[in-house]
Amino acid sequence: MKFKMRTILSIALAVLYIHxxxxxxxxxxxxxxxxxxxxxxxEAKGTMKTNVAFIKAPIATVKVYYKKPDKLRIxxxxxxxxxxKGSVNINLNNIFLNTAGFDMIDxxxxxxxxxxxxxxxxxxxxxDVVLSTLYIDTSAALVKxxxxxxxxxxxxxxxxxxxxxAAWGLADKVIFTFNTKDYKLPKGVTFDYDDxxxxxxxxxxxxxxxxxxxxxxxxxxxxxxxxxxx
Amino acid sequence: MWKLLQxxxxxxxxxxxxxxxxxxxxxxxxxxxxxxxxxxxSYLDLILSNVDDSFEMSDDFKTRLLNxxxxxxxxxxxxxxxxxxxxxxxxxxxxxxxxxMGTLRLSLTRPVSRTQYMLVKxxxxxxxxxxxxxWLAVLALFGSMLLFGTNTMVVFRSGGIEMMNSYxxxxxxxxxxxxxxxxxxxxxxxxxxxxxxxxxxxxxxIATMSIVIVLTILSEMNIPIYDHTVKPYxxxxxxxxxxxxxxxQSDGENRTIDGxxxxxxAILRSLGILxxxxxxxxxxxxxxxxxxxxxx
Numbered sequence: 001m002k003f004k005m006r007t008i009l010s011i012a013l014a015v016l017y018i019h020x021x022x023x024x025x026x027x028x029x030x031x032x033x034x035x036x037x038x039x040x041x042x043e044a045k046g047t048m049k050t051n052v053a054f055i056k057a058p059i060a061t062v063k064v065y066y067k068k069p070d071k072l073r074i075x076x077x078x079x080x081x082x083x084x085k086g087s088v089n090i091n092l093n094n095i096f097l098n099t100a101g102f103d104m105i106d107x108x109x110x111x112x113x114x115x116x117x118x119x120x121x122x123x124x125x126x127x128d129v130v131l132s133t134l135y136i137d138t139s140a141a142l143v144k145x146x147x148x149x150x151x152x153x154x155x156x157x158x159x160x161x162x163x164x165x166a167a168w169g170l171a172d173k174v175i176f177t178f179n180t181k182d183y184k185l186p187k188g189v190t191f192d193y194d195d196x197x198x199x200x201x202x203x204x205x206x207x208x209x210x211x212x213x214x215x216x217x218x219x220x221x222x223x224x225x226x227x228x229x230x
Numbered sequence: 231m232w233k234l235l236q237x238x239x240x241x242x243x244x245x246x247x248x249x250x251x252x253x254x255x256x257x258x259x260x261x262x263x264x265x266x267x268x269x270x271x272s273y274l275d276l277i278l279s280n281v282d283d284s285f286e287m288s289d290d291f292k293t294r295l296l297n298x299x300x301x302x303x304x305x306x307x308x309x310x311x312x313x314x315x316x317x318x319x320x321x322x323x324x325x326x327x328x329x330x331m332g333t334l335r336l337s338l339t340r341p342v343s344r345t346q347y348m349l350v351k352x353x354x355x356x357x358x359x360x361x362x363x364x365w366l367a368v369l370a371l372f373g374s375m376l377l378f379g380t381n382t383m384v385v386f387r388s389g390g391i392e393m394m395n396s397y398x399x400x401x402x403x404x405x406x407x408x409x410x411x412x413x414x415x416x417x418x419x420x421x422x423x424x425x426x427x428x429x430x431x432x433x434x435x436i437a438t439m440s441i442v443i444v445l446t447i448l449s450e451m452n453i454p455i456y457d458h459t460v461k462p463y464x465x466x467x468x469x470x471x472x473x474x475x476x477x478x479q480s481d482g483e484n485r486t487i488d489g490x491x492x493x494x495x496a497i498l499r500s501l502g503i504l505x506x507x508x509x510x511x512x513x514x515x516x517x518x519x520x521x522x523x524x525x526x
Contacts, residue, residue: 049485054390056480058382058488079382079396080294083286153283180284185277187388187452191307193473195496209284 023138025104025118031141032134033096035169041067041224042170044215048074048081052209054183055082062213066091071229074213084178084209086156092143092169095120095132102132110135115144128152142166154179165218173214180209231350234342238354242320248358251316252365255309259369262305263377270296277386298375299383299399303476305370310410310472314417314442316362321355321421322434325519329429335524348516352422359414367407385476392478398488406472409501413469416504417442419511420465426515426522442466465507468500 023031044064050057061078065071072088074081088094101124107117115135122129128150135145146158156178163172242248266273271292278287325348328334338347383399385392394402417438424434445466448456461467474497479490491497 049483051483051485053484055393056390056478056484056486057393058395058486076294076382080291080384080393081382082281082391083291085284085286087286178284181280183280183390185280185386185388188450189277190386190388191311191450191470191473192388193470193477194467195471195474195477195493197477197493197496 025106028116028136028138028141029096029099029104029118029134032092032136032143032169033099035141035167036093036096038221039066039068039093039168039170040221041065042221043219043224044170045217046213046215048076049212050082050209051212052082052180054180057081064090064213064215065224065228066093067224067226067229068093070094071226073229075228084176084180084211086148086150086153086178087176087211089146089148089156089158090174090176090213092146092158092160095134095143095146095148101127107133113144140166142169165215165220168218168220170218170220171215173212176211176213178209178211180207182207231346234346234350235353235357238350239357242354242358248320251319251362254316255313255362255366256369258309258312259305259366259373262308263301263374266296266301266304267377270301281391294381295384296378297381297383297396298371298378299380299396299403301374301378302371302403303383303385305374306366306406306410306472309366309370310413310469311446313362313366313410313414314469315439317355317359317414317418318421318435318438318442320358321352321418322425322438323431324351324355324422325425325515326428326431326434327425330431338524344520345516348512348519352419352512352515355418355422356415359418360411363407363411363414367403371403371407383476385473387477392476393486394476394478395486395488402475405475409472409475409497412501412504412508413472416465416469416507416511419508419515423511423515423518426519465504468503471497471500474500 042065044066046062046064048060048062050060058079060076060081062081063075063077065073065075070088070093072091072094074083074087099120102120102122105119105121107119109115110117113135116138118134118136120132120134122131130149130151132149133147134143136142137144140162142160142162143158144160144162147155148157149155156176159175159177160171161173162170165172271289274292274295275282275287278292325334328337338344342350380396380399382396383394385394420441421434421438424437425431428434445464446469449461449464449467449470474493475491477492479487479492481487
């Protein structure tokens with residue numbers, strides 16, 4: 001009896017594995033897209049931490065608004081935040097907006113994480129996006145990581161952690177990494193006070209910025225006014 | 231002493247030229263505020279040109295950035311370099327003005343020591359400086375808060391950007407204005423010292439202005455040979471330390487820590503140096519005056 005159960009379980013797992021790996025990139029992307037398509041709009045509350053080498057910023061309480069097809073806005077409820085360009089991509093719908101315009105290449109499985117790598121190559125040569133790479137959890141149809149290389153604004157990286165809103169394809173935590181240019185203003189403009197402090201060695205790469213949003217709640221498909229995005 | 235001080239203050243505030251400084255401060259602050267109210271975004275574009283490639287610069291962002299705290303800092307950045315000149319108008323006139331009018335000898339016939347007389351004169355100049363600074367605070371800080379509202383304060387330095395929560399700003403301004411009072415008193419004491427040597431107030435006022443301008447330029451020069459040899463000893467180098475109250479500490483991930491100052495010991499050291507200058511200039515002025523032949 002024990003032997004039979006073990007055999008059935010092994011066969012079931014093997015079938016699942018074959019099913020998962022046998023899925024074409026298009027079919028897998030379609031599954032992810034279908035999950036994300038359930039969300040027409042949302043209003044999410046959360047906290048945002050900005051980590052850029054040349055900016056000292058407090059933790060912000062934010063509201064993130066999204067509306068199909070590609071409207072996204074991050075509002076700092078408690079003050080002011082520097083929002084990185086390309087942050088619209090923190091909503092994955094924007095990546096899947098025009099999948100027909102991309103060729104999909106199967107990159108196999110990532111070692112260690114068992115995430116399926118799908119590369120999206122734009123068919124149009126002159127577009128801003130040069131390459132998008134998705135790391136997908138095939139069993140849950142969730143994008144765990146994404147890397148988009150653009151012509152104008154360097155490379156964006158997204159890292160998602162899912163929790164109670166996974167069924168909608170919405171992350172509980174998003175880490176957005178982006179490129180920054182070095183910052184310098186002439187001393188003749190700022191008239192700085194030289195307090196003799198040695199420049200603190202930041203752990204952050206001077207050319208990379210990081211924004212981490214931890215969502216506490218989502219209000220999904222309850223309508224978001226267009227005026228929010230103005 | 232108190233009666234003497236009252237007389238001196240009465241003399242200062244009776245003169246129409248005393249109010250030139252108040253008018254000048256009001257005009258500069260108002261011009262700045264009106265300019266930023268109607269075209270602040272162009273001003274911000276200039277400052278933000280360094281980061282607009284990496285960050286979203288929406289109109290809403292600029293409106294929030296252009297808040298009362300930011301505007302006040304921008305005004306002080308410009309005005310606290312010019313304010314010493316306005317302070318010198320009164321302090322430079324303290325003794326030289328009496329000599330010019332021929333009332334110095336008469337004043338000294340009263341039963342007060344020369345030291346007391348000098349201390350009262352200097353005290354009156356300091357009170358004038360404080361009132362001028364309060365006037366500046368009311369217009370620049372509270373006026374800007376009223377006109378532009380409050381929000382997160384952003385300070386642009388040459389090598390980075392400091393951001394402070396709005397509830398963490400007001401105490402910094404109180405400290406900065408307190409520091410500015412000491413900085414301006416240093417200039418006041420210099421003008422006061424020079425006033426002892428002159429028979430006409432124009433001389434000490436212009437001499438003070440010239441010294442402050444030359445030393446300020448020297449303090450702001452980026453020539454390494456001066457950085458550790460001359461600059462640390464110039465009072466003008468330490469006069470800008472009020473800005474240190476707006477430089478905050480951060481954790482390992484560049485997150486602002488509320489209620490902190492990046493380098494408080496450096497500010498206190500600068501404050502100590504300014505106090506030393508005040509004691510030096512005022513002490514020298516009293517010493518010279520005590521031994522001086524009063525002929526006018």
